[in-house]
Amino acid sequence: MITIQSADNILKSVYLDAISDLLNTKTNPLLAKIEKTSNYVSGKEIRKALKLSIDGGIGAGDETGDLPSSSPSLYAQAVMPLKNLYGQIEISDKVLRAGSDEKGAFTNILNNSLEGLLEASRFNLSRMLYGDSTGLVAKGVQNGAAGTLSVISNMGVLIEGMVVDIYDDTDTMVYSKVGIKNIDRRAKTIDFYDSSITLDTASFVYASGSRDKELTGLGAIFDTTKSIYGLDRSIYKVLNPYLDPAGDAVSDIAFQKAIDTVESYTNGSIDYIACANDVKLAYQAYLSTYKRNVDVLELAGGYKTISYNGIPIVGERFIDNGIAYMLDSKAFKMNQLCDWQFIEGDSGRVLRQTQGKPTYTATLVKYCDIMCERPNAQAKLILDTTI
Numbered sequence: 001m002i003t004i005q006s007a008d009n010i011l012k013s014v015y016l017d018a019i020s021d022l023l024n025t026k027t028n029p030l031l032a033k034i035e036k037t038s039n040y041v042s043g044k045e046i047r048k049a050l051k052l053s054i055d056g057g058i059g060a061g062d063e064t065g066d067l068p069s070s071s072p073s074l075y076a077q078a079v080m081p082l083k084n085l086y087g088q089i090e091i092s093d094k095v096l097r098a099g100s101d102e103k104g105a106f107t108n109i110l111n112n113s114l115e116g117l118l119e120a121s122r123f124n125l126s127r128m129l130y131g132d133s134t135g136l137v138a139k140g141v142q143n144g145a146a147g148t149l150s151v152i153s154n155m156g157v158l159i160e161g162m163v164v165d166i167y168d169d170t171d172t173m174v175y176s177k178v179g180i181k182n183i184d185r186r187a188k189t190i191d192f193y194d195s196s197i198t199l200d201t202a203s204f205v206y207a208s209g210s211r212d213k214e215l216t217g218l219g220a221i222f223d224t225t226k227s228i229y230g231l232d233r234s235i236y237k238v239l240n241p242y243l244d245p246a247g248d249a250v251s252d253i254a255f256q257k258a259i260d261t262v263e264s265y266t267n268g269s270i271d272y273i274a275c276a277n278d279v280k281l282a283y284q285a286y287l288s289t290y291k292r293n294v295d296v297l298e299l300a301g302g303y304k305t306i307s308y309n310g311i312p313i314v315g316e317r318f319i320d321n322g323i324a325y326m327l328d329s330k331a332f333k334m335n336q337l338c339d340w341q342f343i344e345g346d347s348g349r350v351l352r353q354t355q356g357k358p359t360y361t362a363t364l365v366k367y368c369d370i371m372c373e374r375p376n377a378q379a380k381l382i383l384d385t386t387i
Helices: 004-025 029-033 093-098 103-129 252-265 277-289
Strands: 035-037 045-051 075-081 083-092 136-141 148-151 163-167 173-184 189-192 203-207 242-244 272-275 296-298 304-308 311-315 323-327 332-336 359-372 379-382
Touching (some): 004 103, 029 103, 029 272, 029 311, 083 093, 083 103, 093 359, 242 252, 272 277, 277 311
Parallel strands (some): 035 332, 242 379, 272 311
Antiparallel strands (some): 045 075, 136 148, 148 189, 163 203, 173 189, 272 323, 304 311, 323 379
């Protein structure tokens, strides 16, 4: 018979490793590719000395002349706080008792809960991976009925059921924990469950409770107007990635130009292309125009995608139209205090009754953040995707 105690033991001893593996490898192909490490975690921070130059001491000279003078590499101390990621599983007491007579039934209950967790993690962790750490998911204006917002930013980072906080143009929170009911992606509008919401000014929508607390994603790396890892990019210019605003048509030449530029002037090696879906479609149309086969690669985690010259091209809903990121994935590290773990109570249990409710919850946690050790070895292209 399944009891709370036995259910607790099953979660910790059987499911934890599987959950951790799923969250690490099945959430997003780029996230699965990034190395996980705890080597640079110190207390609540990530600290790493970034190497910003090559060593000296190599050169030619006379047979009996002076040896080349050595010069130390230039380093800068990068510091960033660990971010707190959480995931919750909830099981009602009724459902738990209904499956208590059969272990298989209880396993099915847990599997259903975990599938919901994995679905949510695919969306939110991928969104953070391409975000700028602020949690901003939409910019908009109200020009219609109350409870409706016309969105003027990327619709791909929004999904039905998302709970958000809304700020006005004075940076004041005007609504908190508002649920998104409907999304019209053609009209670029969202409807809230609270139909009385009125917004008189430009609005900024953030994932609820997550403002300035999310992973340091690609958006932060390519926002060269801001410092990164506590370092001023106007001083350490090597921390600036390559930005190509040329608006070239999607083609092999456009990709190769960025690759050659990065690899000629840095120690980087482009091995991953993440792009908006319209860029991926435009590249497939380009291949079709020239009667060329579409090469398909299988990535870690079982993902399949097209490629350019052996480099995977992965379309992402979280990237703005016309944008392609050319990445050296080896320069990224997921710095973590530990891998995914359950939060345990004083008794060591992970399943806890929700106060005042007939439900039990288990909370997963991971303290981590992503650091790019060579921002200058990354490139962003703004492309013409006309087909």
